[in-house]
Each structure stands twice: as C-alpha cells, then as structure tokens.
Amino acid sequence: MYTLYGTDESGSCMIEIALQRCAVPWHRVDASSWHEGEGSEALARINPLKQIPTLVTPDGQVLTESAAILIHLGLEFPDANLLAGNRAQILRGLLYIAANCYSAIGIIDYPQRWLGDAGESLQTQLTTGTRRYLHQAWVVFADQFADQLFTPDNIPNALGIMAAAVSRWDEGREVLRSLAPGFAHALERVDADPVVAPVFARHWPQWQVS
Known part of the structure; x- marks a missing residue:
C-alpha cells in the first residue's frame, strides 16, 4: 500500500x-x-x-x-494515462510549474526562509515582487502549454492536474481569467473531471469559480 x-x-x-x-x-x-x-x-x-x-x-x-x-x-x-499526450511537453510543463510557480509560492508563503530576521518592509518587498513574477509565469505557461492539459481522450493528464491545483494559490486563477480566459476555462474543465472534482472539493470546500 x-x-x-x-x-x-x-x-x-x-x-x-x-x-x-x-x-x-x-x-x-x-x-x-x-x-x-x-x-x-x-x-x-x-x-x-x-x-x-x-x-x-x-x-x-x-x-x-x-x-x-x-x-x-x-x-x-x-x-x-497520466503522461498521455505529448510526453516531452508534459514533462517540460511539470518541471516548469515546479521551478517557476511552486517555488515562487514557497517564497511568498515563507519569506523569512530567505531573509531571516529582515524587517517587515523588506519581506513585503520580496513577496510583492515574487507574486508579480508568479503571475507572469502563469501567463507564459498559458501561452506555452494551452494544448497539453488533456490526454487524447480529453481526460486531464498529470500536467492538467498539477496546473489546476497549483494555480489555485496566490490569485493564479484570477490572473488567468483576466489575461488568459481561454486557458482559465481549460483549467475549469480539469476541475470538473469526475475524479478531480471530489478531491478538490474536499481540499477547498469554500472554493467558488467566479
């Protein structure tokens, strides 16, 4: 097990x-x-x-x-079928999220890990700049990977699952709805998958799609 x-x-x-x-x-x-x-x-x-x-x-x-x-x-x-589709791009996309989005969220959530006892002003400056980078990274991701979230049978693959989950943090979805609405809709299709939806509902019971 x-x-x-x-x-x-x-x-x-x-x-x-x-x-x-x-x-x-x-x-x-x-x-x-x-x-x-x-x-x-x-x-x-x-x-x-x-x-x-x-x-x-x-x-x-x-x-x-x-x-x-x-x-x-x-x-x-x-x-x-977690890797079904264009495997090279799925692997690239998974590592893109890990390197650019997931890592940025770690800085936003825990700036003290990088700044130690630095003052609140410096921590705010770091988190603000990192959040700006994170949102731009999602816009670039939307442009590069829009066609890579689903298997040939239209089931979310590993990249679709990871993108739909990580984009729920730090206003990622809000940014994508504004700047990449087609891609935001694709993420909502991942959300609605019958395997994905119950898990997301358990993790984020108050989540609302606007």
Whole structure:
C-alpha cells in the first residue's frame, strides 16, 4: 500500500488524484511542516524538510517533489494515462510549474526562509515582487502549454492536474481569467473531471469559480 503524507489545501491533492487514477491502494497520513502531531513527526523521520506531498511506495521507497511523484506514477502505471499526450511537453510543463510557480509560492508563503530576521518592509518587498513574477509565469505557461492539459481522450493528464491545483494559490486563477480566459476555462474543465472534482472539493470546500 502507498502512504501519502499531506494535508488539505496542499499539493498532496495532486497525488491523491493520481493514485486514484492508478487504482492502487493508498492511505493518507495528515502531516505538514506547519502542523504538530504524530503524522508530522513521522514525516520528519523520512523527509527532514517535512515537505508535502511525500509518498512512500509499497516497497519502502520515499518519493518527494510533486512533479517527480507524478512522473513516477505515470511511468509505473501507464494505463492511468497520466503522461498521455505529448510526453516531452508534459514533462517540460511539470518541471516548469515546479521551478517557476511552486517555488515562487514557497517564497511568498515563507519569506523569512530567505531573509531571516529582515524587517517587515523588506519581506513585503520580496513577496510583492515574487507574486508579480508568479503571475507572469502563469501567463507564459498559458501561452506555452494551452494544448497539453488533456490526454487524447480529453481526460486531464498529470500536467492538467498539477496546473489546476497549483494555480489555485496566490490569485493564479484570477490572473488567468483576466489575461488568459481561454486557458482559465481549460483549467475549469480539469476541475470538473469526475475524479478531480471530489478531491478538490474536499481540499477547498469554500472554493467558488467566479
């Protein structure tokens, strides 16, 4: 059985969706770096950074980094079609999100990790500039990857799942609705997928599409 360490409103939602698509037994241990408890203590023992999602495979391998986990599951379970489509562009897109969007959100959420005890003014300057970069990165992503979110059978692939999840943070969707409305609509199609929708609803019960 797979063991997924994560919590609601986090990147673990992507891996929950992927595991369901793979039709494998799994369970989630509630854990994160910002919550204390047995789950977080167990997570720290296998991932000292306490990053989520962290996935432990049935043979005991520890997998971290959302893009890497999605790629592993896509290769391990090809019938799940997580990598179906233009695989080169799907892989490129997954790493694009990890490098440009996910990483920027980490800076916005935790500026003190980079600035230490710097004053509030400097932290605000960093988060404001990083958020500006994040939103521009989403606009570029929309231009580059608009046709890569679905399998040939119109099922969200790993890139569609990751884009739909990560764009929910830090006003990504609002920016895309304004500057790339066609792409925002494609993300809403991912949201509505019958496997994706219940997971997102559990993670973001108050989410409303405007």
